[in-house]
Amino acid sequence: MQKTSFWKAGHTPTLLASFFYFDLSFMVWVLLGPLAVQISKDLGLTAAQKGLMVATPLLAGALLRIVMGVLVDHLKPKKAGIIGQVIVMLGLVWAWLGNLHSYSNLLTLGILLGVAGAAFAVALPLASRWYPPEHQGTALGIAGAGNSGTAFAALFAPTLAIMFGWQNVFGLCLIPLSVALVVYLVFAKDAPSAPPAKSMIEYLKVLKDKDAWWFMFFYSVTFGGFSGLASSLTIYFNGQYSLSPVTAGYFTAACVFAGSMVRPFGGRLADRIGGIKSLSLMYALAAGFLFIASIGLPSATAAVIVFVLAMLALGTGNGAVFQLVPQRFRKEIGVMTGLVGMAGGIGGFYLASSLGYSKQLTGSYQMGLIIFGSLAVIALLGLSSVKTRWRTTWGSAAMTSAKI
Numbered sequence: 001m002q003k004t005s006f007w008k009a010g011h012t013p014t015l016l017a018s019f020f021y022f023d024l025s026f027m028v029w030v031l032l033g034p035l036a037v038q039i040s041k042d043l044g045l046t047a048a049q050k051g052l053m054v055a056t057p058l059l060a061g062a063l064l065r066i067v068m069g070v071l072v073d074h075l076k077p078k079k080a081g082i083i084g085q086v087i088v089m090l091g092l093v094w095a096w097l098g099n100l101h102s103y104s105n106l107l108t109l110g111i112l113l114g115v116a117g118a119a120f121a122v123a124l125p126l127a128s129r130w131y132p133p134e135h136q137g138t139a140l141g142i143a144g145a146g147n148s149g150t151a152f153a154a155l156f157a158p159t160l161a162i163m164f165g166w167q168n169v170f171g172l173c174l175i176p177l178s179v180a181l182v183v184y185l186v187f188a189k190d191a192p193s194a195p196p197a198k199s200m201i202e203y204l205k206v207l208k209d210k211d212a213w214w215f216m217f218f219y220s221v222t223f224g225g226f227s228g229l230a231s232s233l234t235i236y237f238n239g240q241y242s243l244s245p246v247t248a249g250y251f252t253a254a255c256v257f258a259g260s261m262v263r264p265f266g267g268r269l270a271d272r273i274g275g276i277k278s279l280s281l282m283y284a285l286a287a288g289f290l291f292i293a294s295i296g297l298p299s300a301t302a303a304v305i306v307f308v309l310a311m312l313a314l315g316t317g318n319g320a321v322f323q324l325v326p327q328r329f330r331k332e333i334g335v336m337t338g339l340v341g342m343a344g345g346i347g348g349f350y351l352a353s354s355l356g357y358s359k360q361l362t363g364s365y366q367m368g369l370i371i372f373g374s375l376a377v378i379a380l381l382g383l384s385s386v387k388t389r390w391r392t393t394w395g396s397a398a399m400t401s402a403k404i
Contacts, residue, residue, distance in 0.1 A: 022123035033352075052353050093171075226318060274403040
């Protein structure tokens with residue numbers, strides 16, 4: 001009954017088009033990570049430079065999510081998504097035909113790829129506005145499962161780089177992105193009940209609400225952990241266990257698929273038992289597995305198992321966060337998606353860059369993993385401190401039909 005009512009509650013073509021657009025945008029967003037081993041070999045990059053290179057798209061995507069969130073509210077989600085997709089495709093054309101044989105050019109490309117990461121601020125409001133409160137977790141979980149695109153990058157990019165050269169991979173990506181744009185143009189539709197556009201002053205007002213900052217922090221850990229690991233694990237498996245770029249990419253893809261495919265489950269679980277309860281459990285599990293990974297496991301097989309488990313927790317947590325956000329900020333969902341998404345990207349930038357610096361300064365990735373695991377513990381403590389207030393105010397049964 002629940003499943004049938006969900007598929008009748010919103011607009012399925014828009015939901016699936018949002019997922020597809022999000023999926024391929026994220027594939028491009030983290031593309032430098034799977035290619036980093038080959039790129040760094042050709043350009044002679046240090047561990048810290050590799051870390052910053054793969055982290056730059058994460059930071060750019062984080063900041064651009066605010067811009068895209070504003071465009072979503074002023075132009076509506078569909079038009080904002082079209083603009084973003086065209087910019088990304090032009091950036092890939094430049095990368096394919098241009099000269100990328102300098103570190104500064106790679107960082108410039110990272111900024112352009114950040115526009116693809118901003119797709120988050122389009123796909124989620126586009127889907128969210130079609131669905132009632134009791135189905136927000138499931139709808140945003142399905143749209144947000146576009147995280148799986150990061151796995152496609154890890155799975156195919158290293159092999160394509162060997163076959164055609166890493167610079168030509170950027171040109172090959174234009175093929176699936178063109179298909180995604182056509183699907184988006186044909187099937188995506190703006191919801192009729194979109195809230196009116198707000199002035200910039202009104203956008204800034206939401207930052208006066210302490211709950212906005214809590215959600216930003218919570219997502220900086222769940223999505224920051226997911227995206228940071230998705231961008232860095234190919235480098236990690238290559239550096240820690242001397243795996244070839246292709247094998248390291250396969251191992252990374254396994255981890256990323258785990259984290260992305262459980263996002264709908266995380267949203268549905270939050271719909272059923274409440275976002276606070278499911279998110280609390282996920283923080284505890286993520287922290288534990290990150291601490292285990294930090295000790296330096298004796299084999300790549302053991303490491304991939306632990307990272308898969310960590311990504312399962314983080315991915316489920318991503319779905320849980322976005323079951324809660326629309327309940328608290330339904331009228332501001334566009335700008336809040338941008339703000340929370342920005343925080344998630346910043347978390348990913350921090351993790352990816354810190355792993356590179358940790359390796360260069362200490363010779364291992366241990367410190368970077370320990371610090372991020374500690375952030376998951378802090379997030380758990382923070383969630384425990386606000387849960388009673390949330391459940392007795394905006395999350396009470398009198399205020400919403402959703403479980404908080």
